[in-house]
Amino acid sequence: xxxxxxxxxxxxxxxxxxxxxxxxxxxxxxxxxxxxxxxxxxxxxxxxxxxxxxxxxxxxxxxxxxxxxxxxxxxxxxxxxxxxxxxxxxxxxxxxxxxxxxxxxxxxxxxxxxxxxxxxxxxxxxxxxxxxxxxxxxxxxxxxxxxxxxxxxxxxxxxxxxxxxxxxxxxxxxxxxxxxxxxxxxxxxxxxxxxxxxxxxxxxxxxxxxxxxxxxxxxxxxxxxxxxxxxxxxxxxxxxxxxxxxxxxxxxxxxxxxxxxxxxxxxxxxxxxxxxxxxxxxxxxxxxxxxxxxxxxxxxxxxxxxxxxxxxxxxxxxxxxxxxxxxxxxxxxxxxxxxxxxxxxxxxxxxxxxxxxxxxxxxxxxxxxxxxxxxxxxxxxxxxxxxxxxxxxxxxxxxxxxxxxxxxxxxxxxxxxxxxxxxxxxxxxxxxxxxxxxxxxxxxxxxxxxxxxxxxxxxxxxxxxxxxxxxxxxxxxxxxxxxxxxxxxxxxxxxxxxxxxxxxxxxxxxxxxxxxxxxxxxxxxxxxxxxxxxxxxxxxxxxxxxxxxxxxxxxxxxxxxxxxxxxxxxxxxxxxxxxxxxxxxxxxxxxxxxxxxxxxxxxxxxxxxxxxxxxxxxxxxxxxxxxxxxxxxxx
Numbered sequence: 001x002x003x004x005x006x007x008x009x010x011x012x013x014x015x016x017x018x019x020x021x022x023x024x025x026x027x028x029x030x031x032x033x034x035x036x037x038x039x040x041x042x043x044x045x046x047x048x049x050x051x052x053x054x055x056x057x058x059x060x061x062x063x064x065x066x067x068x069x070x071x072x073x074x075x076x077x078x079x080x081x082x083x084x085x086x087x088x089x090x091x092x093x094x095x096x097x098x099x100x101x102x103x104x105x106x107x108x109x110x111x112x113x114x115x116x117x118x119x120x121x122x123x124x125x126x127x128x129x130x131x132x133x134x135x136x137x138x139x140x141x142x143x144x145x146x147x148x149x150x151x152x153x154x155x156x157x158x159x160x161x162x163x164x165x166x167x168x169x170x171x172x173x174x175x176x177x178x179x180x181x182x183x184x185x186x187x188x189x190x191x192x193x194x195x196x197x198x199x200x201x202x203x204x205x206x207x208x209x210x211x212x213x214x215x216x217x218x219x220x221x222x223x224x225x226x227x228x229x230x231x232x233x234x235x236x237x238x239x240x241x242x243x244x245x246x247x248x249x250x251x252x253x254x255x256x257x258x259x260x261x262x263x264x265x266x267x268x269x270x271x272x273x274x275x276x277x278x279x280x281x282x283x284x285x286x287x288x289x290x291x292x293x294x295x296x297x298x299x300x301x302x303x304x305x306x307x308x309x310x311x312x313x314x315x316x317x318x319x320x321x322x323x324x325x326x327x328x329x330x331x332x333x334x335x336x337x338x339x340x341x342x343x344x345x346x347x348x349x350x351x352x353x354x355x356x357x358x359x360x361x362x363x364x365x366x367x368x369x370x371x372x373x374x375x376x377x378x379x380x381x382x383x384x385x386x387x388x389x390x391x392x393x394x395x396x397x398x399x400x401x402x403x404x405x406x407x408x409x410x411x412x413x414x415x416x417x418x419x420x421x422x423x424x425x426x427x428x429x430x431x432x433x434x435x436x437x438x439x440x441x442x443x444x445x446x447x448x449x450x451x452x453x454x455x456x457x458x459x460x461x462x463x464x465x466x467x468x469x470x471x472x473x474x475x476x477x478x479x480x481x482x483x484x485x486x487x488x489x490x491x492x493x494x495x496x497x498x499x500x501x502x503x504x505x506x507x508x509x510x511x512x513x514x515x516x517x518x519x520x521x522x523x524x525x526x527x528x529x530x531x532x533x534x535x536x537x538x539x540x541x542x543x544x545x546x547x548x549x550x551x552x553x554x555x556x557x558x559x560x561x562x563x564x565x566x567x568x569x570x571x572x573x574x575x576x577x578x579x580x581x582x583x584x585x586x587x588x589x590x591x592x593x594x595x596x597x598x599x600x601x602x603x604x605x606x607x608x609x610x611x612x613x614x615x616x617x618x619x620x621x622x623x624x625x626x627x628x629x630x631x632x633x634x635x
Contacts, residue, residue, distance in 0.1 A: 352610030
């Protein structure tokens with residue numbers, strides 16, 4: 001039987017004048033978001049032209065504090081009157097996007113081609129995001145932290161034919177790595193790469209914004225196939241590509257796939273998630289509406305652009321509302337974030353808890369040195385990837401003025417946001433839940449039989465609606481396993497998230513762990529997120545991660561990985577006692593490992609998006625427990 005969804009009319013869209021019906025208390029964990037504001041049925045490029053460029057052409061669009069004003073060459077532009085770094089209004093932004101779009105066509109990029117990108121947060125990334133959507137090319141966002149074999153596997157998995165890369169990010173020298181791994185790249189002519197290990201690849205474009213041609217040649221490490229980014233830009237408008245673009249534009253559809261984003265891979269090999277214009281644009285609009293974004297807002301976008309956090313919650317959510325995006329640095333740097341927020345008068349700041357902790361530490365260091373910092377413009381943003389402890393939320397409000405900070409939940413496969421807190425939600429709701437369902441989205445929690453569970457009962461989170469991905473690229477088996485119809489429901493396709501949640505009578509959702517992340521101690525289900533929340537309440541603890549550790553007597557027991565605050569101190573016994581006093585005693589850890597002690601790694605292993613890699617911690621825990629390292633005596 002298909003359980004009917006209860007309508008929760010609680011959209012954050014402040015412009016709506018519709019009356020707000022009384023919310024009926026739920027009995028089953030099944031909700032449906034409101035049907036307003038209506039979904040848009042246009043492509044990204046159509047929306048940009050009609051709703052952004054026409055209305056906000058002279059407003060600030062993109063500020064890149066680590067790039068020179070004319071990083072892309074071309075004619076002189078106003079650059080918002082800034083001489084120090086790149087600063088575009090939407091008209092400047094559009095001029096660069098169009099020059100790049102014509103350049104892509106001239107280079108042979110076609111509708112449906114996969115365009116890979118290995119870069120940090122720079123203006124070339126932003127320009128490619130829009131230029132590819134203009135011609136229906138599919139942007140493939142790749143984690144710069146990959147190793148060489150991961151780059152090769154990723155490029156081949158989706159058949160990337162045009163690759164854009166930075167020569168170097170921090171200590172990773174990509175052009176050198178590719179030159180060593182793929183000899184044919186050294187000798188292949190530009191535009192006609194013939195590398196057996198990368199059979200689909202034809203173009204390699206290096207984005208090195210240096211004004212020194214000698215340095216550029218040094219940076220490409222003898223790759224004859226490499227094309228200078230600035231050489232592909234076509235600034236003239238009266239060229240053959242103009243007519244070609246008009247023909248392509250007429251063939252584009254809002255349901256075309258334009259983005260391949262890879263899952264974080266915390267539990268296995270990454271899969272390529274296929275997302276359309278409609279997926280991304282409508283989700284971006286929903287996110288921005290909930291944050292109450294306007295053209296007056298300036299968003300500091302520190303999360304990486306290869307991840308949906310930076311790409312959608314950052315870039316698209318801001319630009320779809322005419323807001324300005326600031327890249328404080330190529331990769332995350334807390335000092336650069338603080339500088340950007342203060343200097344650019346940012347009103348929006350995104351991040352995962354790890355990012356926010358680093359920013360707070362930087363702020364505290366500067367204030368102790370007597371520096372005056374003005375955060376009066378800051379008000380909102382999104383915290384994602386991990387729960388925000390109440391202590392951290394309080395600090396973000398009191399020290400950074402993030403009074404309207406929202407917490408969001410979703411996954412790459414849902415474009416990504418399905419639940420989000422409202423600025424009006426209580427502090428408790430913003431720290432203990434991920435908010436309520438967003439417009440045009442359905443969700444329910446189901447048990448192992450597929451039945452919808454009552455409120456207050458744990459179940460797997462399933463999502464349906466416009467935001468569900470088109471499928472994993474060239475992986476029908478994984479797609480069918482994750483996205484399926486439920487018995488008695490011939491209308492909805494449900495994305496099974498693998499996350500275990502609990503819903504209350506008002507539709508607020510708490511994420512209590514992964515389906516595979518549950519610790520089953522003596523037949524009782526324990527939820528790592530709840531254990532971690534209790535542990536991190538202690539002022540001496542910065543972070544914690546709880547995992548299952550095999551045990552002869554109970555099957556599994558709790559193991560906790562703990563990161564102390566700088567100069568903070570707490571013992572294993574004190575942690576165990578704290579958990580036992582604040583939760584059922586079964587939740588108290590049997591094993592505790594402090595990072596940086598006795599050969600333990602200095603930090604918790606994380607993906608680039610900030611998620612703790614629990615599968616690694618489970619492996620490390622088994623090994624350490626086998627050596628009796630970290631056991632609490634008399635536990």
